[in-house]
Amino acid sequence: MPKHPTRREFVVTSTSTLAAIAAIPVLSPSLRRDLARRDAAIIARPFDLHQVRLLPGPFRDDLEVNRRYLMGLDPDRLLHSFRVTAGLPSTAEPYYGWEAPDNELRGHFVGHYLSGCALMAAQTGDDAVKARGDLIVAELAKCQQADGYLSAFPSELIDRLKARRGVWAPFYTYHKIFAGMLDSYTLSSNAQALDVATKMAGWTRDWVQPVDDTQMQLILRTEFGGMGESLNNLAAITSNMSWIDVSRRFDHEHILTPLAEGRDELTHVHANTTIPKIIAAARRYEITGDQRSHDIADYFWREVTGKRCFVTGGTSSGESWKNPVGQLAGELAPDTEESCPTYNMLKLTRHIFGWTADARAADYYERALFNGMLGTQHPADGEKIYYTPMASGYWRMFGTPDHGFWCCHGTGVESHSKFGDSIYFHDDDGIWVNQFIASEVNWGEKGVRLVQETAFPAKDTTRLIVHVARPTQVALRIRVPYWLGGGASITVNGGRNLTIAGLRSSYLTIDRAWHNGDHVDVALPMKLHVHAMPDDPTLQAVMYGPLVLAGKLGPEPTRAGPTPPRMTPDFDGSPVTKPITVAAINAPSDDVTSWVKPAGKPLEFKIVGQEREIALVPFNRLFDARYAVYWKVTRG
Numbered sequence: 169m170p171k172h173p174t175r176r177e178f179v180v181t182s183t184s185t186l187a188a189i190a191a192i193p194v195l196s197p198s199l200r201r202d203l204a205r206r207d208a209a210i211i212a213r214p215f216d217l218h219q220v221r222l223l224p225g226p227f228r229d230d231l232e233v234n235r236r237y238l239m240g241l242d243p244d245r246l247l248h249s250f251r252v253t254a255g256l257p258s259t260a261e262p263y264y265g266w267e268a269p270d271n272e273l274r275g276h277f278v279g280h281y282l283s284g285c286a287l288m289a290a291q292t293g294d295d296a297v298k299a300r301g302d303l304i305v306a307e308l309a310k311c312q313q314a315d316g317y318l319s320a321f322p323s324e325l326i327d328r329l330k331a332r333r334g335v336w337a338p339f340y341t342y343h344k345i346f347a348g349m350l351d352s353y354t355l356s357s358n359a360q361a362l363d364v365a366t367k368m369a370g371w372t373r374d375w376v377q378p379v380d381d382t383q384m385q386l387i388l389r390t391e392f393g394g395m396g397e398s399l400n401n402l403a404a405i406t407s408n409m410s411w412i413d414v415s416r417r418f419d420h421e422h423i424l425t426p427l428a429e430g431r432d433e434l435t436h437v438h439a440n441t442t443i444p445k446i447i448a449a450a451r452r453y454e455i456t457g458d459q460r461s462h463d464i465a466d467y468f469w470r471e472v473t474g475k476r477c478f479v480t481g482g483t484s485s486g487e488s489w490k491n492p493v494g495q496l497a498g499e500l501a502p503d504t505e506e507s508c509p510t511y512n513m514l515k516l517t518r519h520i521f522g523w524t525a526d527a528r529a530a531d532y533y534e535r536a537l538f539n540g541m542l543g544t545q546h547p548a549d550g551e552k553i554y555y556t557p558m559a560s561g562y563w564r565m566f567g568t569p570d571h572g573f574w575c576c577h578g579t580g581v582e583s584h585s586k587f588g589d590s591i592y593f594h595d596d597d598g599i600w601v602n603q604f605i606a607s608e609v610n611w612g613e614k615g616v617r618l619v620q621e622t623a624f625p626a627k628d629t630t631r632l633i634v635h636v637a638r639p640t641q642v643a644l645r646i647r648v649p650y651w652l653g654g655g656a657s658i659t660v661n662g663g664r665n666l667t668i669a670g671l672r673s674s675y676l677t678i679d680r681a682w683h684n685g686d687h688v689d690v691a692l693p694m695k696l697h698v699h700a701m702p703d704d705p706t707l708q709a710v711m712y713g714p715l716v717l718a719g720k721l722g723p724e725p726t727r728a729g730p731t732p733p734r735m736t737p738d739f740d741g742s743p744v745t746k747p748i749t750v751a752a753i754n755a756p757s758d759d760v761t762s763w764v765k766p767a768g769k770p771l772e773f774k775i776v777g778q779e780r781e782i783a784l785v786p787f788n789r790l791f792d793a794r795y796a797v798y799w800k801v802t803r804g
């Protein structure tokens with residue numbers, strides 16, 4: 169059952185917040201089924217994206233690069249294959265890569281593009297981005313068939329699933345467009361998009377209706393993205409429970425049953441095919457109160473974040489979980505950490521936090537956001553990454569302008585449009601401040617605007633400023649992260665400094681009547697620490713506070729890749745692209761500070777006492793260079 173965390177918590181003033189949360193009633197089954205109370209399972213509600221604005225800092229810089237990237241794409245080129253499929257004229261040159269006219273996933277990126285524009289418009293209030301999204305919706309609506317089908321390829325590709333004939337992932341692609349339409353409605357107020365999405369869902373309902381359960385389970389072996397999630401979302405948007413019934417047809421029991429029974433049978437399973445099935449369960453729980461769906465999502469999240477993730481919060485090697493649970497040391501490779509699973513784990517974590525208000529979920533979110541997501545877009549041109557190699561001696565590889573459009577390119581344009589989406593959550597009484605990102609949230613219902621001024625993580629402090637028209641009682645719950653290197657300290661309105669020791673993965677709550685201009689200063693000391701592989705304690709990554717540090721090993725061979733783009737760092741196979749060998753670290757002691765020293769600049773360090781010094785920098789800002797994240801550390 170959802171519950172407020174029972175872990176240690178420090179409340180600066182009154183305990184009314186905890187009392188209020190504890191008083192949330194357990195819902196009866198009938199109430200749970202009541203769509204009118206569909207969000208009752210949620211303790212901590214995320215703010216709508218349009219209520220949050222980013223202030224200057226690395227996340228806003230990254231967002232701006234993506235905004236330019238989105239607006240730089242040509243709508244007619246994006247729409248080409250849709251128009252051709254619908255029998256409409258198109259003289260535009262198509263895009264290539266996975267959007268090429270002969271690629272079975274063509275059109276998938278356009279769905280992500282719709283979501284990206286909707287997210288970006290909500291995140292920034294940019295009318296030009298909204299207009300771009302609206303244009304794509306309107307043009308795609310002209311391509312929708314009378315029976316609701318809308319795709320850049322003929323429905324024959326989806327029909328191949330029934331005959332079990334070879335096809336890549338047609339429902340995966342269909343879902344992207346479906347989700348893009350729903351996002352355009354919910355985030356960008358485009359009513360036409362909901363009409364298109366509802367018709368697309370109707371076509372899906374008619375397609376699955378004659379398929380018996382046995383055949384459907386066979387069909388579900390082929391990747392189908394977030395069909396279940398989007399159908400659940402449509403049910404919530406329209407208050408029409410029949411869409412839940414359609415979503416159930418996409419419950420892949422081969423994956424879900426073991427998870428419901430608390431068994432990790434994820435080894436050899438494709439990560440990014442799987443996570444959306446779990447997000448669908450999470451959304452189902454929120455809408456219907458179905459306990460089995462809750463248990464599936466809860467167990468899966470704990471298994472993957474606790475036992476199957478690298479130090480960055482990313483997961484998968486060769487796109488799958490290759491080894492038995494907890495065995496990660498053997499998974500380091502050039503094709504680790506496909507970016508889509510990180511995108512999807514962040515989405516799932518947002519749900520998990522909503523049910524639990526558990527700081528450990530926000531801790532994971534920070535880990536994956538700062539280390540696994542920031543840095544997956546090239547700052548020069550907005551190109552996106554596919555894999556993030558965890559093997560040493562490789563480098564980040566990005567797409568090329570006309571020839572990428574991979575899955576991760578698609579999830580990338582979404583991720584880099586919505587950095588404000590999980591900084592703050594709220595209930596009726598207060599706000600959770602989960603991430604330390606320069607931003608502000610406008611809580612209109614409460615008449616509170618909270619501004620967070622921070623240079624985090626370059627500095628280990630943040631200031632929260634409350635803007636209210638009249639004194640207002642609000643509980644500010646500030647996350648105290650797992651990585652804290654000393655006592656957290658807090659000052660209200662420049663008064664007495666209060667230092668709290670021994671509090672990690674928890675919340676520091678200040679519940680009081682705030683006056684306009686009141687401010688809180690929080691210091692969260694960082695320190696160097698290591699993150700060791702669970703199955704090999706001598707294989708260690710170095711962290712400073714929340715940041716993974718990477719060793720700079722020299723420039724990458726070349727940025728200008730061949731065409732088509734290189735899918736892995738070894739794509740062209742030439743000797744120059746081979747990794748370079750990284751020597752083991754000879755450590756004088758178990759204390760990381762015996763071999764890692766400050767380098768004289770904020771967040772920069774160096775490995776000392778070895779054959780040569782190696783510069784260590786935040787992994788999320790290391791581009792165009794070979795690197796190492798994990799080090800073999802031996803005691804000298």
Ligand SMILES: [Zn+2]
Binds near residue numbers: 506575
């Ligand atoms: Zn991907």
